[in-house]
Amino acid sequence: MNINEVQTKQIGVVGAGQMGRGIAQVAAMSGFQVIVYDLFPQSLQKGQDFIFNQWDKGLAKNKWTKEAVEMAKTKLSFTSTIEDFSSADLIIEAASENKSIKFELFKKIDQIAKKEAILASNTSSISITEIASHTKRPEKVCGMHFMNPVPVMKLVEGIRGLTTDKATFEEVEKVALVMGKTFVKAEDYPGFCVNRILMPMINEAIYALYEGVASARDIDAAMKLGTNQPMGPLELADFIGLDTCLAIMNVLYEGLGDSKYRPCPLLKNYVAAQKLGLKVKRGFYDYE
Numbered sequence: 001m002n003i004n005e006v007q008t009k010q011i012g013v014v015g016a017g018q019m020g021r022g023i024a025q026v027a028a029m030s031g032f033q034v035i036v037y038d039l040f041p042q043s044l045q046k047g048q049d050f051i052f053n054q055w056d057k058g059l060a061k062n063k064w065t066k067e068a069v070e071m072a073k074t075k076l077s078f079t080s081t082i083e084d085f086s087s088a089d090l091i092i093e094a095a096s097e098n099k100s101i102k103f104e105l106f107k108k109i110d111q112i113a114k115k116e117a118i119l120a121s122n123t124s125s126i127s128i129t130e131i132a133s134h135t136k137r138p139e140k141v142c143g144m145h146f147m148n149p150v151p152v153m154k155l156v157e158g159i160r161g162l163t164t165d166k167a168t169f170e171e172v173e174k175v176a177l178v179m180g181k182t183f184v185k186a187e188d189y190p191g192f193c194v195n196r197i198l199m200p201m202i203n204e205a206i207y208a209l210y211e212g213v214a215s216a217r218d219i220d221a222a223m224k225l226g227t228n229q230p231m232g233p234l235e236l237a238d239f240i241g242l243d244t245c246l247a248i249m250n251v252l253y254e255g256l257g258d259s260k261y262r263p264c265p266l267l268k269n270y271v272a273a274q275k276l277g278l279k280v281k282r283g284f285y286d287y288e
Helices: 018-029 041-060 066-074 082-087 099-112 128-132 166-178 194-210 216-227 233-240 242-256 265-272
Strands: 010-014 033-037 076-079 090-093 118-121 141-146 155-160 182-187
Touching (some): 010 018, 010 082, 018 033, 018 041, 018 141, 033 041, 033 082, 041 066, 041 076, 066 076, 082 099, 090 099, 090 166, 099 118, 099 128, 118 166, 128 141, 155 166, 166 182, 194 233, 194 265, 216 233
Parallel strands (some): 010 033, 010 090, 033 076, 090 118, 155 182
Antiparallel strands (some): 141 155
């Protein structure tokens, strides 16, 4: 599928962090006009530098042609003015996994975006139905959960809220296909599909460490060599961010009311100590 087969031509991305910059990079390379918003100019500059650096690395490895990269650069812009989303056909929110932040953003974006624009969230666990209730267009709100790192991972998990209409969901599926992704459909239940399965496994690995079953390195080695996973669960938790892991476990625990989703006390302690994983260079492993 190519860009001529979708109605969406301009995509707004909220957040220039790890997920936002990845979504923006892939969208621009796929031919969409992309505008990235972040409240902090330094975050925008960091996001732009990262994307351009990735393209330069790809060029050096003959992953892309020079023409393709130059074209993508012309399609990518950055702003700290959220009103610049007024002409976007699709706005993808990729802010922190925090309900209050997301609800406030969707209220604001809803007021700015043109009436036919689709609003999507990259949330990994928060209810799309609840997010949509903070807008005046709940039928045009859905989930587009990209995997990290976005340029490498092939999956987009599409989440249909209770009020999401068919046309909206079909359009975001087409957009994901244009980006070269595989689109899987999930209903709006806590954790959706991926994190409903993944996060309890990570949480159980943390319990195994907490209870002294094995060391972090041995837990990861056992899961990599014994179950053929490319990363061990504790290494993956560091990569995702321990604060994000805790936020998702809290959503599962509160949303499903089952004690099997109770976040491990060790995970809570690590987050309280700001040992959040790779992004701060300390988590279950030391990355200094």
